[in-house]
Amino acid sequence: MRPTMKDVATAAGVALKTVSRVVNGEPGVHPATAERVRAAIDRLGYSRNESARVLRRGRTATIGLVIEDVADPFYAGLSRAVEEVVIAHDCLLLSGSSGEEPGRERELVETFCARRVDGLIIVPAGDDHTYLRPELEAGTKVAFADRPPGAGLAADTVLADNAGGAGQAVRHLLEHGHHRIAFLGDAPGIFTAAERHRGYRDALGGLYDARLVAMRPPAPETMRADLERMFALDRPPTALFTGNGRCTVAALRALAGQRPVALVGFDDFELADLLRPGVTVVVQDPAWMGRVAAELLFRRLRGDVGPPEHIQLPVRLVARGSGELPP
Numbered sequence: 001m002r003p004t005m006k007d008v009a010t011a012a013g014v015a016l017k018t019v020s021r022v023v024n025g026e027p028g029v030h031p032a033t034a035e036r037v038r039a040a041i042d043r044l045g046y047s048r049n050e051s052a053r054v055l056r057r058g059r060t061a062t063i064g065l066v067i068e069d070v071a072d073p074f075y076a077g078l079s080r081a082v083e084e085v086v087i088a089h090d091c092l093l094l095s096g097s098s099g100e101e102p103g104r105e106r107e108l109v110e111t112f113c114a115r116r117v118d119g120l121i122i123v124p125a126g127d128d129h130t131y132l133r134p135e136l137e138a139g140t141k142v143a144f145a146d147r148p149p150g151a152g153l154a155a156d157t158v159l160a161d162n163a164g165g166a167g168q169a170v171r172h173l174l175e176h177g178h179h180r181i182a183f184l185g186d187a188p189g190i191f192t193a194a195e196r197h198r199g200y201r202d203a204l205g206g207l208y209d210a211r212l213v214a215m216r217p218p219a220p221e222t223m224r225a226d227l228e229r230m231f232a233l234d235r236p237p238t239a240l241f242t243g244n245g246r247c248t249v250a251a252l253r254a255l256a257g258q259r260p261v262a263l264v265g266f267d268d269f270e271l272a273d274l275l276r277p278g279v280t281v282v283v284q285d286p287a288w289m290g291r292v293a294a295e296l297l298f299r300r301l302r303g304d305v306g307p308p309e310h311i312q313l314p315v316r317l318v319a320r321g322s323g324e325l326p327p
Contacts, residue, residue: 003044012040063297064112064120065095066105068146074245074267074286075123078145081290082121089298091118100190102126113140119297121145121290124191129153141300145293147191154308156296160284162192162266165315166199169241169264169282172317174203177327178239178262182212182230184223184251185243196243196266212237218247224254238262238327245269248279264323273320280323284315 005023009016014037021029022037029037040046063086067075079095086093094112098105105125109132112120119141127150132142136155143156173181183200186193193215201208211233214226230237239262242248248265252275255261264280265272272279292311317323 003046005046007044008037008040008046011044012037061090062092062094062115062117063294064109064115064117065093066098066108066112066120066122067095068098068100068123068125070095070097072246073269077286078123078290081287082294085291085294085298098123098125100125100187102128106131109135119143119301121293121297122149123147124149126150141297143293143297143300145289148310156293156300156309156311158289158293158296158311158313160192160289160313161315162195163199163202165266165282165284165317166196166241166243167203168315168317169266169323170200170203172264172280172319172323173239173241173262176239176262176324179207179327180209180212180235180237181207181239181241182227182237183214183241183243184218184226184247185213185215186247187217188215193243200241215243218244218250220250220253223247223250227251227254239323239325240264242266248272248281252279260322260325262323262325262327264317268318275322277321277325280318280320282315282317284313289313 005019006016009019012019014033018029018033019037020026022034023041063082065079065082067079069075070079083093094115094117096108098108102125105122109120109122113135117140121143123146124144129150130152132153136142143158145158146160148157148159149155170181181204183197185197188194188197197213197215212230214230216222240251242251242263242265245265245267248263248267249269251263260277264282266282268281268283272281292313296309
């Protein structure tokens with residue numbers, strides 16, 4: 001059996017409370033006595049029972065993170081940044097992927113809460129977060145990243161300037177002589193996809209043509225079908241704006257072997273700068289987003305009771321060649 005704190009007390013010839021004070025780093029123990037207790041701990045191989053400590057404190061020193069897909073490079077970067085902040089605060093991180101399924105998001109959140117996490121960082125898959133109210137009332141702290149919570153729930157939120165970034169992309173293509181600009185985005189029910197479509201539409205103004213818009217989960221086959229339909233129009237597009245990294249990659253695969261078309265993508269991706277031409281992108285920083293969301297959460301855990309913060313992080317356009325091709 002594992003040695004207990006009582007075994008350490010017996011081996012060191014001290015009271016159980018003295019061992020507890022040494023183990024928990026509390027004052028009031030003579031240095032020589034503390035050294036004797038630590039020697040007994042080393043000799044017996046004693047380790048603190050974290051489960052019992054959690055039950056006494058009612059806290060786990062653990063944070064729960066719910067993201068869309070751990071395999072997505074964007075969310076991998078966000079997750080890593082959150083983890084670094086969590087470790088710096090001497091906590092553990094539990095994480096899971098919702099797969100864009102609201103039911104899975106809720107299941108993960110409720111599982112984390114059942115494990116008595118101190119706080120949650122959520123990239124929401126759905127727009128109904130009323131299920132969180134009991135947890136918030138019980139004292140669980142929550143921050144949202146990349147997408148806002150559903151209406152009626154007030155919580156700290158960190159977003160990128162999705163509409164503004166889409167506007168940058170479209171204006172860049174307009175400045176290079178393009179007037180027929182297609183938008184290939186993710187499913188319209190996703191907040192970021194809808195915001196990027198809004199920015200695209202606002203930047204085009206009177207040039208907007210709904211026939212040049214396709215919004216659904218990205219895949220090379222469906223992307224190829226959408227592009228074939230658009231290129232068959234009487235006035236086909238001369239440029240493409242893709243709504244995220246997966247849409248950009250799917251579009252590049254669908255266009256492989258064809259005449260180059262001007263393209264600007266939202267989100268950078270690996271090897272984008274090594275293609276010929278390099279892919280012009282609107283860059284957001286997932287690590288920055290993750291750090292800001294995590295620091296907001298720990299600020300709440302330290303007792304901040306101010307009104308919820310809504311932070312919008314800027315994005316920037318990186319020109320590499322594909323967005324500068326002429327019509």
